[in-house]
């Protein structure tokens with residue numbers, strides 16, 4: 223897989239003395255959707271800001287499409303679009319003027335047709351002559367996205383794109399993110415909502431206290447770290463687990479109608495087959511079986527609390 | 530390679546900002562200049578008559594123009610860069626493929642253009658009150674442009690340096706305004722007692738006003754060559770400072 227962004231041993235200590243990042247290594251694959259997941263203050267915005275050139279790194283390097291982001295900053299920034307976390311917009315500019323400004327800033331000649339389509343895609347076309355201060359928070363977020371896309375970037379950073387955003391916009395946004403991604407744009411989004419990472423990302427990076435704890439395919443991550451539970455519904459209530467079944471560490475549900483078996487998906491043998499056999503041998507007949515996987519949320523809490 | 534598009538949009542944006550606040554940008558200096566004429570030119574001037582062969586009302590015109598140019602160049606350029614810093618919209622400029630040089634050309638160019646237009650408007654306004662004859666129009670234009678550019682640069686530096694609105698006002702209020710008033714805007718230095726004349730020679734604005742006035746009346750406190758050299762030195766000093774800021778990412782990058 224080709225990497226579009228390569229980050230090596232990146233650290234950042236702010237002037238205040240606070241270390242926001244410590245030795246982050248990360249490769250972002252071309253064409254993927256990567257979610258950076260971490261609690262507030264983890265260093266997500268700092269990481270993005272360094273890649274985009276807003277904050278300078280203390281040590282370490284970032285390259286985008288093979289170009290160093292300090293030495294060859296024109297080439298790297300040309301490829302990047304950024305939707306910042308805060309709703310930072312001028313007050314008196316119109317929507318149309320501000321997206322034209324953004325496009326020019328990135329060195330692209332004016333392109334009315336492209337920008338018109340962009341505003342239409344983001345349901346902003348009707349608002350093109352509105353002043354930015356007249357817009358709602360959700361509309362402002364759309365404008366920020368339009369500005370970030372105005373120069374047709376190949377890599378798009380979305381810093382907590384759904385903070386303070388209603389359900390409708392969130393759905394629109396994911397639709398747009400998928401569409402962009404289908405057209406080959408690499409997408410990196412930060413969030414502290416696990417469901418978001420789970421819903422949209424191909425890979426998830428978990429960041430906490432300035433350290434990138436891991437980066438994994440979403441599926442792998444959930445399998446690797448996730449325990450599966452097998453919920454066994456019985457025809458008859460049980461009060462105690464027969465001694466012969468002790469090795470399975472079964473739990474009895476509160477109503478006594480279910481047995482819960484926890485197993486590791488990573489281990490060679492899950493033990494399910496033999497468990498079912500043993501249940502049968504002990505005269506317990508099954509009514510139904512259900513398995514469930516722990517969510518990213520549980521994985522995340524586990525990781526952050528243990529490291 | 531230069532990002533001309535970026536320079537174009539920054540310049541246009543800043544010019545548009547002036548257009549949207551046209552009254553503030555143009556009308557207020559015109560009104561205040563007219564007031565100066567009424568007060569200094571008509572009321573006081575009628576008692577002073579002439580300075581070095583020039584009627585007082587005419588004598589003060591170059592000083593008046595300089596007063597507005599200096600304050601407006603600084604105000605325009607400092608606000609232009611300070612405000613995006615203040616609101617946070619500067620993130621976009623910082624993440625764009627644009628060099629510090631291009632940022633400076635865009636912001637400073639626009640601020641200088643605005644004060645240049647302003648200077649011309651004031652001259653036209655002045656011409657309504659008094660009869661103006663410009664002895665050396667090209668030298669005058671040169672002084673106008675050099676002043677607008679160097680003080681817009683200076684304003685840009687202040688805007689970068691300032692971390693709040695008080696600091697933004699501090700230097701224009703505490704340094705520039707006194708220097709302009711004490712730099713012979715409304716009088717000839719030769720009218721001062723000798724001790725004060727010497728002290729005044731340390732005021733850089735004196736050289737500016739003196740040279741500018743020479744281009745009108747061929748009357749000057751110091752020679753015009755020295756004046757030109759001073760303004761060029763100031764311009765170079767500002768350029769050097771901006772270059773250093775560029776090198777270090779001063780106050781823009783954390």
Ligand SMILES: Nc1ncnc2c1ncn2[C@@H]1O[C@H](COP(=O)(O)OP(=O)(O)O)[C@@H](O)[C@H]1O
Nearest residue numbers: 236238240242261262263264265266267268783
């Ligand atoms: N300009 C700054 N100066 C000093 N500390 C900062 C600055 N910006 C962020 N920080 C600190 O760095 C840490 C990481 O912040 P940030 O990258 O914004 O985290 P996140 O985006 O994950 O919430 C936080 O503890 C924050 O307080």
Ligand SMILES: [Mg+2]
Nearest residue numbers: 266267268307
């Ligand atoms: Mg953040």
